[in-house]
Amino acid sequence: MALLEVKDLKMYYKVRRGDVKAVDGVSFEIEKGEAMGLAGESGCGKSSMATTLLRLLPNNGRILDGSIKFDGKEILDLPEEQFRQDYRWQRMSIIFQGAMNALNPVHRIGKQISEAIITHENVSKNEAKKRAEELLEMVGINSERYRNYPHEFSGGMKQRAVIAMALACNPDLIIADEPTTALDVMVQAQVLEAIQSLRKKMGLSMLLISHDLSVIAQTCDKVAIMYAGRIVEYGPSTKVYNNPLHPYSYGLLSSFPDIMAPRSPIQSIPGSPPNLLEPPSGCRFSPRCPLADSKCFTDEPELMAIDGKNHLVACHKAGALGKVGEQS
Numbered sequence: 013m014a015l016l017e018v019k020d021l022k023m024y025y026k027v028r029r030g031d032v033k034a035v036d037g038v039s040f041e042i043e044k045g046e047a048m049g050l051a052g053e054s055g056c057g058k059s060s061m062a063t064t065l066l067r068l069l070p071n072n073g074r075i076l077d078g079s080i081k082f083d084g085k086e087i088l089d090l091p092e093e094q095f096r097q098d099y100r101w102q103r104m105s106i107i108f109q110g111a112m113n114a115l116n117p118v119h120r121i122g123k124q125i126s127e128a129i130i131t132h133e134n135v136s137k138n139e140a141k142k143r144a145e146e147l148l149e150m151v152g153i154n155s156e157r158y159r160n161y162p163h164e165f166s167g168g169m170k171q172r173a174v175i176a177m178a179l180a181c182n183p184d185l186i187i188a189d190e191p192t193t194a195l196d197v198m199v200q201a202q203v204l205e206a207i208q209s210l211r212k213k214m215g216l217s218m219l220l221i222s223h224d225l226s227v228i229a230q231t232c233d234k235v236a237i238m239y240a241g242r243i244v245e246y247g248p249s250t251k252v253y254n255n256p257l258h259p260y261s262y263g264l265l266s267s268f269p270d271i272m273a274p275r276s277p278i279q280s281i282p283g284s285p286p287n288l289l290e291p292p293s294g295c296r297f298s299p300r301c302p303l304a305d306s307k308c309f310t311d312e313p314e315l316m317a318i319d320g321k322n323h324l325v326a327c328h329k330a331g332a333l334g335k336v337g338e339q340s
């Protein structure tokens with residue numbers, strides 16, 4: 013049984029002009045100890061997916077349909093009180109996008125971590141402090157820096173402190189929303205390493221959100237590519253990275269340079285992501301797709317196995333993809 017099983021999940025934001033269909037029929041699974049990446053352009057619904065899983069939605073966000081099972085239990089049916097007590101932070105926690113900038117500037121780092129522990133667990137101040145120090149060491153920060161303020165930390169250290177905070181209650185699943193985006197490449201590598209070794213040590217499952225597919229390929233067992241509120245490709249990261257089947261994934265991959273490959277111009281995907289108030293009919297990528305024909309504009313493709321049973325793609329043209337490569 014998967015640790016997290018998401019099926020046909022829909023979450024819309026109500027705005028004056030209608031519904032923003034940010035998560036629109038999404039299904040995936042994360043096994044115990046497994047890391048899944050979620051990639052896609054800005055605004056495709058990645059953070060919305062994350063906040064939906066933790067039921068931390070703004071007032072105008074509504075879950076319309078679908079199921080989220082955690083360890084076999086449907087969490088959408090639980091009363092908020094029970095979800096907060098037994099699941100949020102305890103079993104699944106999140107590193108919010110931009111979280112390192114949300115550290116409270118007037119409180120000591122260590123204190124912020126131990127407060128997080130005290131809020132959720134029935135422990136003494138001293139025990140919480142000891143655990144916070146251990147957590148700092150675990151993410152590679154000397155516990156003597158417990159008494160530092162956020163401004164005394166570098167960006168990478170702040171980000172690691174935020175990771176420590178998300179681990180405060182020993183969760184089974186951690187959702188990391190762009191945990192390295194604001195960092196330079198060297199520090200990004202250090203933070204990713206810290207996450208990897210923690211995962212191994214603690215047997216953590218992870219959902220890693222990033223617009224950068226190379227970060228996901230380095231870190232995750234499998235990946236879901238999201239476009240306009242839907243998953244368009246899903247499979248083992250090496251398969252998706254080496255043999256993308258959806259024209260959008262292909263474009264997304266070619267928009268990141270590979271330092272090992274011969275130099276070639278960076279490709280970008282023409283056009284811009286659709287408005288999620290009124291997504292295009294048929295395949296949502298069709299207006300930007302070099303392969304689209306009339307069927308693509310009218311019929312929405314299902315996510316289906318093409319290249320082995322664990323590599324799924326939602327594209328009427330998935331078989332013809334070699335041609336995209338030849339064109340570029």
Ligand SMILES: Nc1ncnc2c1ncn2[C@@H]1O[C@H](COP(=O)(O)OP(=O)(O)OP(=O)(O)O)[C@@H](O)[C@H]1O
Pocket residue numbers: 025026027032034052053054055056057058059060061070072109223288
């Ligand atoms: N509270 C809200 N009310 C209305 N629309 C929202 C709200 N929050 C997000 N949206 C819209 O939902 C869509 C998905 O946003 P989301 O933040 O999930 O994207 P994202 O994939 O995380 O992007 P990024 O890579 O920039 O972080 C966007 O069109 C965004 O404008």
Ligand SMILES: [Mg+2]
Pocket residue numbers: 058059060109189
């Ligand atoms: Mg986001």
